[in-house]
Amino acid sequence: MYALFVPTPIGLVLACAGSRGIQRVELRLLEEGRARPNRVLLELARRIERYFAGKKETFSDLPLNYEGLEAHRVSLYEAVRRIPIGQTRSYAQMGHLLGLTPRAVGAALRANPFFLVVPAQR
Numbered sequence: 001m002y003a004l005f006v007p008t009p010i011g012l013v014l015a016c017a018g019s020r021g022i023q024r025v026e027l028r029l030l031e032e033g034r035a036r037p038n039r040v041l042l043e044l045a046r047r048i049e050r051y052f053a054g055k056k057e058t059f060s061d062l063p064l065n066y067e068g069l070e071a072h073r074v075s076l077y078e079a080v081r082r083i084p085i086g087q088t089r090s091y092a093q094m095g096h097l098l099g100l101t102p103r104a105v106g107a108a109l110r111a112n113p114f115f116l117v118v119p120a121q122r
Contacts, residue, residue: 004037006045008052013115015041021063024113048116056085059117072100073108077118080109 005028006013012028017040025044037045044062051057060081066074075098083089091102091109098105109120 002036002038002041003033004035004041004045005031006048008048010052013048015044017041018065020065020067022114022117023065023067025115025117026113027115044117051116058085059119062117064114064117072098072104073111076100076105076108077112077114080118080120083119 001023002017004015006015010027012031013025014028014033015025016023017038022040022044040062044059047057047059047062064077066077069077076094079094079098080089089097091105094100095102095105100108109118112118112120
């Protein structure tokens with residue numbers, strides 16, 4: 001497994017990846033563990049830095065490893081990643097698009113393991 005800590009204005013971001021892509025991106029309080037980046041994580045770090053510098057950065061083309069996630073969550077995360085920067089969709093709109101209830105959309109986005117990469121609040 002590969003890992004990288006990225007300092008941001010809101011705290012440390014830990015990104016982990018395997019051979020199939022990014023496995024999780026989360027906020028951390030402490031830098032615990034050893035960084036071992038790969039090409040995808042270094043690209044993610046570059047984009048995170050640009051994002052916090054105020055650039056209109058997207059993460060939609062970075063590969064994600066959805067192994068172990070339910071199919072409806074994968075579909076939702078991919079649909080959310082396609083929402084253009086500056087636009088929003090309600091939980092009801094996303095649910096209607098994917099055949100989910102607004103509550104199911106909210107629960108899946110609350111459990112989103114890909115901070116920033118899958119923009120749960122877009």
